[in-house]
Amino acid sequence: MAPSKKKHAARKACVIPGGFTVLSLQFSLDSAARHFLYVKEHRVRAEKSSYRPLDRTLFVLNIPPYCSESVVKDLFSQFGSVVSVELRDHPGSSSESGPKLSKVFRPADKERFKVGYIVFESSSSLAAAKSHPHDDPLVVSTEERPVKTGVQKWIQQYTKSFIHPDKLQLTVDSFMQDYDKRKEEEAERQRQEVEKQQEDEEGWVKVTRGHKGAKARPHSEAANKRTLQREMRKKRRKELMNFYTWQHRNTQKEHIAELRKKFEEDKQRIALMRAQRKFKPY
Structure with missing residues (x-):
């Protein structure tokens, strides 16, 4: 049917x-x-x-x-x-x-x-x-x-949570090898960026021409760190120059005050000598 x-x-x-x-x-x-x-x-x-x-x-x-x-x-x-x-x-x-x-x-x-x-x-x-x-x-x-x-599932999960030390050591070694490899690649990439963006003492950056069609690289962490350090150096240099300018100005004021004091003493000495002088033609 x-x-x-x-x-x-x-x-x-x-x-x-x-x-x-x-x-x-x-x-x-x-x-x-x-x-x-x-x-x-x-x-x-x-x-x-x-x-x-x-x-x-x-x-x-x-x-x-x-x-x-x-x-x-x-x-x-x-x-x-x-x-x-x-x-x-x-x-x-x-x-x-x-x-x-x-x-x-x-x-x-x-x-x-x-x-x-x-x-x-x-x-x-x-x-x-x-x-x-x-x-x-x-x-x-x-x-x-x-x-x-x-409960059977919980018991099974609890039993599987214990890892044999040898197996755990292999897993850790493999993870650390991959981690070291990634760190080396990151260090090499940062070193290449530093070489491509070398700065002189005045802060100028040497820009090299890349291959045709290459896009502009975004600001990396290393470049941002170098920029921050350069700004800090400029700030410290400016503070030092301001300190030297204030010190020089203060020294000039002290020197002028000392000259004025000496001038007043000389004026008083000359006035005293004129008062003590007597005219004796004979």
Whole structure:
């Protein structure tokens, strides 16, 4: 007997306003409660990143806290091979541009509903996920891949929090090697900037002509520091000159006062000599 039209229509995908497809999620086979995910193709043309190709990336909303990256990868692997899964607290650009830190060097993630970016190996897998019927739930915990929750999950997280010293030492050594390499590259870049912007004693900067089409370099931290030091030197020189000017002016005033005092003494001496002089012609 052919299936009825009503049953056939129920097997279609449920698309809501905004272009999102609704996927139902069931924690286990014997669970009556269902959770709903909202998925759509990731199309952000402003983000030119190879980590999220436009034709193979699925954007997922409302991912529950008990679904880790490995669980999400297992759930969507039924539609095709999954290359990578990225879970974030909020939608945003890819975080692959900066150095990727180990879990040892970053705080633990908070348990909250998240958004996800799932990259498939083929674009057909993306279409299969978008056309999946909403009445066919995705099962999170099965006998082949059980997912622990509650106290069992806390015990598992507590056990995994202890890291073997040898493994921790390797992680620290690798992190420090990358850190030293970045510091050396930064020091080399600053040295090249200093060589290109050599200043003479009067503060003139030698500007060299770059290649054709090169854009002007923004003010670096080293250039701003040199400018501040130059201003401080000018200020100290000006203060020193003002001090010398005041000292010279004060010396001149003292010298003039001493000359006036000596002139008055000479006048009194001459007047006394004139008074004591007597005219005796014979």
